[in-house]
Amino acid sequence: MSHMTLSAETGAPLITIERVFAAPPEKVFRLFSEATNVARWWSPFGQCRIDAFDPRVGGSWRIAEVMDEGEIAFFGVFHDLSAPHRIVQTSEFANLPERGHVVLERYEFTPVGTGTRMVLTESFLSVADRDAAIESGMEEGVVQQYRNIDALLAEVTR
Amino acid sequence: MSHMTLSAETGAPLITIERVFAAPPEKVFRLFSEATNVARWWSPFGQCRIDAFDPRVGGSWRIAEVMDEGEIAFFGVFHDLSAPHRIVQTSEFANLPERGHVVLERYEFTPVGTGTRMVLTESFLSVADRDAAIESGMEEGVVQQYRNIDALLAEVTR
Numbered sequence: 684m685s686h687m688t689l690s691a692e693t694g695a696p697l698i699t700i701e702r703v704f705a706a707p708p709e710k711v712f713r714l715f716s717e718a719t720n721v722a723r724w725w726s727p728f729g730q731c732r733i734d735a736f737d738p739r740v741g742g743s744w745r746i747a748e749v750m751d752e753g754e755i756a757f758f759g760v761f762h763d764l765s766a767p768h769r770i771v772q773t774s775e776f777a778n779l780p781e782r783g784h785v786v787l788e789r790y791e792f793t794p795v796g797t798g799t800r801m802v803l804t805e806s807f808l809s810v811a812d813r814d815a816a817i818e819s820g821m822e823e824g825v826v827q828q829y830r831n832i833d834a835l836l837a838e839v840t841r
Numbered sequence: 842m843s844h845m846t847l848s849a850e851t852g853a854p855l856i857t858i859e860r861v862f863a864a865p866p867e868k869v870f871r872l873f874s875e876a877t878n879v880a881r882w883w884s885p886f887g888q889c890r891i892d893a894f895d896p897r898v899g900g901s902w903r904i905a906e907v908m909d910e911g912e913i914a915f916f917g918v919f920h921d922l923s924a925p926h927r928i929v930q931t932s933e934f935a936n937l938p939e940r941g942h943v944v945l946e947r948y949e950f951t952p953v954g955t956g957t958r959m960v961l962t963e964s965f966l967s968v969a970d971r972d973a974a975i976e977s978g979m980e981e982g983v984v985q986q987y988r989n990i991d992a993l994l995a996e997v998t999r
Contacts, residue, residue, distance in 0.1 A: 692852075694852055694853055695852055695854060695968070696853060696964065697854065697967075740901065740918070741895075741899055741900065741901035741918050742899065743898065760899050760919070762931045765940060771941060771943045773931060773945065782921060782927070783921060783927050783947060785920050785921065787931065787943060787966065789966055804967070806854065806966050808962050809855075809962070
């Protein structure tokens with residue numbers, strides 16, 4: 684169930700991530716849309732600090748991962764929360780030297796057997812922005828985040 | 842000054858629009874970021890109705906164009922307002938039969954002589970979404986909107 688695919692077509696400023704989780708969309712949606720749940724899986728390499736998380740249309744979010752060598756943070760705005768099948772939000776990496784490199788993220792959750800297929804589409808403002816995200820080690824981060832989610836779901840459903 | 846270019850590369854879900862306006866960035870920025878100003882140029886073919894316009898990070902906006910045959914509306918969320926040089930926001934066409942076809946829009950305003958070069962980058966979640974926007978007659982709409990802005994700037998600076 685834990686196989687993940689990350690696609691990044693040459694020339695198009697998109698990343699698509701597909702992942703299957705072993706719980707129905709209602710449960711997976713809550714892991715992505717409730718601050719207390721997000722805090723349990725967001726930070727694979729440090730402590731998670733939720734600075735803001737207001738899951739409604741127009742609500743803001745900001746999440747930091749605090750490590751010995753410093754912290755990294757992302758922030759954005761929710762555009763759409765349609766439980767249990769879709770979240771659309773913006774996201775920006777706060778550690779970049781300049782603002783404005785914003786990403787549009789759409790999570791789609793669909794039932795597959797007793798589980799959920801997540802398709803995450805990330806739309807960047809340029810191919811350069813997309814490539815910079817990939818080079819920053821994004822894939823390693825999300826692989827670990829989704830393993831954390833697997834572990835949480837195993838707890839919940841035990 | 843009024844030449845506009847609209848670029849939409851094959852295979853990449855982006856639209857780039859470049860336009861020069863005959864006023865400095867401070868003035869142009871206010872035309873895009875203040876509700877009373879937006880209401881004066883938004884609706885080329887009908888009456889403009891501002892349902893929401895809260896120009897701060899996380900603020901929502903919704904603007905309708907009311908015509909005899911019905912109304913069309915767009916709505917979104919502001920992600921970044923960095924006066925006078927950048928606005929980043931989401932936008933969604935409310936008249937579509939399903940939700941979730943969100944667009945990320947970045948306006949960049951840079952001085953050029955005594956005027957402003959605007960570069961608008963629109964990043965879609967798929968090439969299909971981008972092509973649908975173009976086929977909806979978007980270019981005709983923005984050409985007229987920017988002519989309205991030219992007329993407003995001519996008033997303001999007279």
